[in-house]
Amino acid sequence: MTITRRNLIKNAGGAAIVAVAAPNLILSTASAAQPWIAKGGTIKVGVLFSQSGPLAVVENDSTQVVRFAIDEINANGGVAGLQIEPVVIDAKSDIKVYSEKISQLILRDRVISTFGGYTSASRRAVAPIVMARDHLFYYPTCYEGRECTQNIINTGPLANQHSQDLIPFMVENFGKKVYLVGSNYIWPKESNKNAKVWLEKVGGEVVGEEYVPLGGSEFAPIFNKIRQAKPDFIFSTVIGDSDVAMHKQFLEEGFKADKLPIASLTTGEIEVRAMGAEAGAGHFLSAPYFQALDNPTNHRFVENYLKSPYGGGGVTHYNMEETYLAVYAWKAGLEKALAQAGDIEAVTPRMIRDASGGIVLDDDISPEGKVWIDPDNFNIWLKPKIGQCQGDGQFKIIRAAAEHVAPDPMSIYPERGVCKADGLHAPDGTIQKNVL
Numbered sequence: 001m002t003i004t005r006r007n008l009i010k011n012a013g014g015a016a017i018v019a020v021a022a023p024n025l026i027l028s029t030a031s032a033a034q035p036w037i038a039k040g041g042t043i044k045v046g047v048l049f050s051q052s053g054p055l056a057v058v059e060n061d062s063t064q065v066v067r068f069a070i071d072e073i074n075a076n077g078g079v080a081g082l083q084i085e086p087v088v089i090d091a092k093s094d095i096k097v098y099s100e101k102i103s104q105l106i107l108r109d110r111v112i113s114t115f116g117g118y119t120s121a122s123r124r125a126v127a128p129i130v131m132a133r134d135h136l137f138y139y140p141t142c143y144e145g146r147e148c149t150q151n152i153i154n155t156g157p158l159a160n161q162h163s164q165d166l167i168p169f170m171v172e173n174f175g176k177k178v179y180l181v182g183s184n185y186i187w188p189k190e191s192n193k194n195a196k197v198w199l200e201k202v203g204g205e206v207v208g209e210e211y212v213p214l215g216g217s218e219f220a221p222i223f224n225k226i227r228q229a230k231p232d233f234i235f236s237t238v239i240g241d242s243d244v245a246m247h248k249q250f251l252e253e254g255f256k257a258d259k260l261p262i263a264s265l266t267t268g269e270i271e272v273r274a275m276g277a278e279a280g281a282g283h284f285l286s287a288p289y290f291q292a293l294d295n296p297t298n299h300r301f302v303e304n305y306l307k308s309p310y311g312g313g314g315v316t317h318y319n320m321e322e323t324y325l326a327v328y329a330w331k332a333g334l335e336k337a338l339a340q341a342g343d344i345e346a347v348t349p350r351m352i353r354d355a356s357g358g359i360v361l362d363d364d365i366s367p368e369g370k371v372w373i374d375p376d377n378f379n380i381w382l383k384p385k386i387g388q389c390q391g392d393g394q395f396k397i398i399r400a401a402a403e404h405v406a407p408d409p410m411s412i413y414p415e416r417g418v419c420k421a422d423g424l425h426a427p428d429g430t431i432q433k434n435v436l
Helices: 005-010 012-021 025-031 056-075 095-108 120-132 163-174 186-201 220-229 240-252 269-275 296-306 318-341 349-355
Strands: 043-049 084-090 113-116 137-139 152-154 177-183 205-212 233-237 262-264 284-287 371-373 385-389 395-400 418-420 423-425
Touching: 043 056, 043 095, 056 084, 056 240, 056 269, 056 296, 056 318, 084 095, 095 113, 095 120, 113 120, 113 318, 120 137, 120 152, 120 186, 137 318, 152 318, 163 177, 163 186, 163 233, 163 262, 163 284, 163 385, 177 186, 177 220, 177 240, 186 205, 186 233, 205 220, 220 240, 240 262, 240 269, 296 318, 318 349
Parallel strands: 043 084, 043 113, 113 137, 137 152, 177 205, 177 233, 233 262, 262 284
Antiparallel strands: 284 385, 385 395, 418 423
């Protein structure tokens, strides 16, 4: 039955049941015919990061850099003469808020795309809703792979662009015994599965593995176990406030970075600023971007961002830069979709996604240097780097890939198949859509 105002009045009781069972149904039906972008209006995009809670130490700066990038684009004429309007929501470091607010952004606010998330838990919270609505979500940070979705574009490194370099480097320079410490959710656990594969290939050995709750701050029991296990280095996938707490307690427990370095996939300039340079000095990070990168585009990005109203954090950071890239990749995808559609009101979120394969962000846009969106799996090609934190809180880049590394979301799961633009091509010949 078609739901109309007359039917709703006539069948008030039934309508009440519909509203309770599916609160978004009426809103969705009423707005379905509206264009996502109206001529003479603004282009709305969602900004769904945490500005409070234990993840805010990183995600608040992601919110700020989206606003910064949008200001840059608007100052240069916007897109097709229209200004971009960010709809900013604080996800409060709460997975339930991510899943609730992505529906609001799509159905009520009518954003054409959303930028958000720092944890894989948050990405997986929004993914079913984004996929069900055939919408578009930009996830701008490192993640574990093992997925093949048609509505998410990822601008951070996968494990084969991240720990695959870091683990052999640490074994070569410090020894074969490693203790794994991570936050307790999917990304650290999957990252450690990848790390074990790389470790086995270079003859390494895991001597311990521990996880702490998100926001957890008590590391003394773990450091007691580390003291007994005598590893050569710690491999950390601890994030947010917990990462800050771990490094501070590392010093309090009497450990030294030159004797037991921490190799991290997450501890960048923002975290070091929060913990103090002394707690970060001597430890290692694998990332495609560091504030210290010496090129004209990065110099301009750092200077302009830090002097802008959004640069109060005082540093730039790999996650911020990957978020900045996401905004410019979205702009390029929108412009390409518009050229194909010929009418701004005809452009849909899915059209932007489909137009985004192969999008290149060149040296004059990308602070880390030229990158591009893979036309098959919609992850990003980049050059991995390893940096060591110095006494001033900045990182010295000690290793950088000479060539771009292709993103491989199934790097340790080849039996699952190959991710293509239309879905996961399984070994049995079937094509599976939206594989999480």
